[in-house]
Amino acid sequence: MLPTTNSQPPFALTRASHVSLAVTDLEASRDFYRDVVGLVVTEETEDAVYLRGLEESSHHSLVLERGAAAKALRVGLRVRTYADITAAEKYFASSGIEHERVERAHQGPTLQFTDPVGTRMELTSSMDQVQRKMQNFDEFVSGAPQRIDHYQVVTHDVQTATDFWTGLGMRMSEYTASDGTDELWGTWMEVKGNTHDLVFTNGVGPRLHHFAFTVPDASSLLHAADVAGALGFGEEIDRGPGRHGISNALFLYLRDPDQHRIELFTTHYQFIDLEEVPIRWDVSNPKRAQLWGMPASRRWFFEASEFPDSTLHEPLLHANPQTLEQFLGVH
Structure with a gap:
């Protein structure tokens, strides 16, 4: 609903x-x-x-x-x-x-x-306030992240999470739902005028899937991937580079030494005017997550960071997303 x-x-x-x-x-x-x-x-x-x-x-x-x-x-x-x-x-x-x-x-x-x-x-x-470095171009290294933008949280109950946060003034810009229905599998919600500040997706939760920073352009994503490879973190490129259907952003996901996940991405489109309606995606449509290229790996779909002293819950809705391993026939 x-x-x-x-x-x-x-x-x-x-x-x-x-x-x-x-x-x-x-x-x-x-x-x-x-x-x-x-x-x-x-x-x-x-x-x-x-x-x-x-x-x-x-x-x-x-x-x-x-x-x-x-x-x-x-x-x-x-x-x-x-x-x-x-x-x-x-x-x-x-x-x-x-x-x-x-x-x-x-x-x-x-x-x-x-x-x-x-x-x-x-x-x-x-x-506390500090000096911006947005014109210190000599300090733009790797992906040159500009600012934090959003979070994605895995939850067992997307509907309850969405009802709570829209009750606090967030607007839903896009969502995934069971084919032909409005049974919510994922919701992208915003307060600052682009497509999302907080995302909830269906799965074992509560867990933090990723947090995301904007980068200046597509070349910054590629350079970040090159730097990760050069510094021995090539295997920690978790997904991408690619382009999301939802939000239309170019993206690169990386895992840190403890396997926390960060996304670098080019910024989203505006979602400001109140007459705008959310974009709906069937959960079976692979273009929602990737407009081109192969699907994400099993670990991207099913691994995330747990919160301290939290009880994990199985999702109310059960899914079997196509993973990269399934796509390639690898077990």
Whole structure:
């Protein structure tokens, strides 16, 4: 069933903002995101590394934290003002949503909560500011990521996740559904005017499938692939380069030393005007994920990063997507 966006949400979300990962080798992960991906290191401490894109003036969009096990710690969104943090607290309290006000380095008021399908989320209204490097072209290395754009979360219940987030003001730009129906298998939702800030897809969840940064152009994707190969990470190219049907973006997926997945992609089309309606894709249509080339591998479809202390649930809808191995007849 298609959701209805709440045009007067209880607080104002503005964009995808930052993601926090637990990594088992902090130095190796720092080197990967700096040298193979091309992110900027803003700050390092004994137990954390803060990184950002070249365009970003916020202190960080990716936080790596030293941990005993690789986990997706939190998915971060920005709200407009401090008043939205207090409004979110009131809303979550009245709705029975688990939440907690916390102190996070270099962030303003921060509220952590768990959504109804188990996604570990974090809201903040401000961050320390640093110098943008968008014209420091001598520092554009590898894919030269510009800014964080979105997240994709695997969930056992796409409908519940979608209803919750559209209730908070997100708009669905595209979706996949059972052939000939509106039974939701995946939803692409936005608040900032392109096709998505937050995506939910059907599968064992809750798990973070990937987080994504924009790059300047197609040549940046190819250069990132070349750099990954040159630095010994060629086998960690998880998918691509290719072009998605959904969102129309060129993409490249990479796995870090702990197998967290990052996407580099060229930016999406605009989805701003309220009269625009979501684009629907049959779940059986392979062009939804790849307009040209072969399907993704088994690991792209079925592997993702778990959240700490989360109970995994089998999906309500069961699918058998065609994998690269099936396409090639490889077992």
